Amino acid sequence: MDNMQCPKRTLMDYCPDIKVMDCTLRDGGLVNNFAFTDEFAKDLYKANIKAGVDYMEFGYKASKELFDPKDYGKWKFCCEEDIRAIVGENDSPLRISVMADVGRCDYQNDILLAQDSVIDMVRVATYIHQIPAAIKMIEDCKQKGYEVTVNIMAVSKVNTDDLYAGLELLARSSVDAIYLVDSFGSFYPEQITKLAQKYVEVANASGKIVGMHAHNNQQLAFANTIEACRMGISLLDATVSGMGRGAGNCYLESLLSFLKNPKYDEVPIIRFVEKHILKLKEEGVVWGYDIPYLLTGILNSHPSSAIKFIKDRRKDYCNFMQELLDVE
């Protein structure tokens, strides 16, 4: 991983250290239970290569002890053979990532040695209280030869002292990158400025980089991502048309058109939207900004209640807001 840093960038900069991660299959898989066709996955893989995207995340490495494969599409598990069916030996500059949740992944058995796998990067997703367990996973994956990131989830619910302590622990681990994650889409850009400063400061001091994963509850996913980028965060997550849980993510097509590196090109992604995303939407797969997600974003709550509200076809937003306030 290229550790070159631009701590404070401007719009016109072309920063070669910036890398883009497409998480459509992974975060988008949370929308449709990973029910993507192989054609979808293959076309997305090809589109990402053409678009100059740096990483493509295929899904989760979930434990088959905890989750029954009959209940999910294959990208919940990301078996080696399933990824290879899409990418072959991956003879391309696009690097392949999977996510592994602390406590939901049988990483000792399911994550192979990197030399035996087409996977390049493992992203360890952790809550703040799981960081010691996350570090065990990080060290295991590093020893196996992977690039490893850690994604601290739900930090908008974490008090600052705990967060800083967690960051310091991670800084002493072998992890390559630490992710700032706005799980609930509740941060404003001004809060991202401060958090990004802290993450970059701690990470850079130990030779690590920082990533950004945003949610679009307040229609700020793209704005927060470019603010993070301005503050020196260099690994930027996005999904095609923002496909992701609830309000979804930063739109990959917007991000690529924003970045100045000429290797990035949004056109292959827009072609992919024409062919695949419009069809998904016609089939009734629903994600993206809506008032229930705005409300969970404002109230800094998990989007699950908003997802249920929309699934139940409810429209009584004000009642829903009161329900959220009762829970808080």
Next chain:
Amino acid sequence: MDNMQCPKRTLMDYCPDIKVMDCTLRDGGLVNNFAFTDEFAKDLYKANIKAGVDYMEFGYKASKELFDPKDYGKWKFCCEEDIRAIVGENDSPLRISVMADVGRCDYQNDILLAQDSVIDMVRVATYIHQIPAAIKMIEDCKQKGYEVTVNIMAVSKVNTDDLYAGLELLARSSVDAIYLVDSFGSFYPEQITKLAQKYVEVANASGKIVGMHAHNNQQLAFANTIEACRMGISLLDATVSGMGRGAGNCYLESLLSFLKNPKYDEVPIIRFVEKHILKLKEEGVVWGYDIPYLLTGILNSHPSSAIKFIKDRRKDYCNFMQELLDVE
């Protein structure tokens, strides 16, 4: 108008100088040709009062010589009696605004003396080359007793020298507020930072304030509005559910939930969405972020071609992008 300034604010500030303008009938009227029911207008008026909104724009003061009233809903013209049918004497703190386009408004005849009108504010919309004509309108409206703002449109197409010269001319006029307008939704927050600084500097030096009117082509309308606010811009435009031409505007419900002044409450607006906006959407009235608007935003073009593309039910985004590049 309260001229108290907070030149650089933080998120936690409660700045009493910030004012919110609801433009739903006006910018939203460009979506449905101003075909709002009286019930819609009345309920919006009441919702705005309950929500603590400071100004409500009813529509345009368009010339009936240039535009045939048979072809438009009444808010294209905003006759005194039509506004009074909704607000009576407007016995409320909500102030009422109309927009008057340079060259499209017979302002000498159609704009009454303020003492004879329920309208409080006239917003003069001008292109950069029309500023001398705009100043004539501004002085006419000021003499008649109105609060007057000037909205310089399409500044993303204006060179910096011309823009600064225009701002200086307006600073010497009697106008109360100068608006930064992102007509094409093409600005990133970092550009808003710089523009806002300049507008605030020039305006404050002559005792004026600055307004912000954003479009959502890149899903940055809200982010750009709060960035403008952070830089000292104090008159913030928004519309219910972002209803406005093309990709629409900053969402009023998001903006109210962001602002710290306890007089603001997004709940009445969300109730209004439940009752009226969902119905409009069911009836097929279409606005809001979509790829064609992203493309005109990226390419800094007027949204009219994207509006036509969507009306024609085309989905060939990449062809459309090439058409836009041919025109540029």
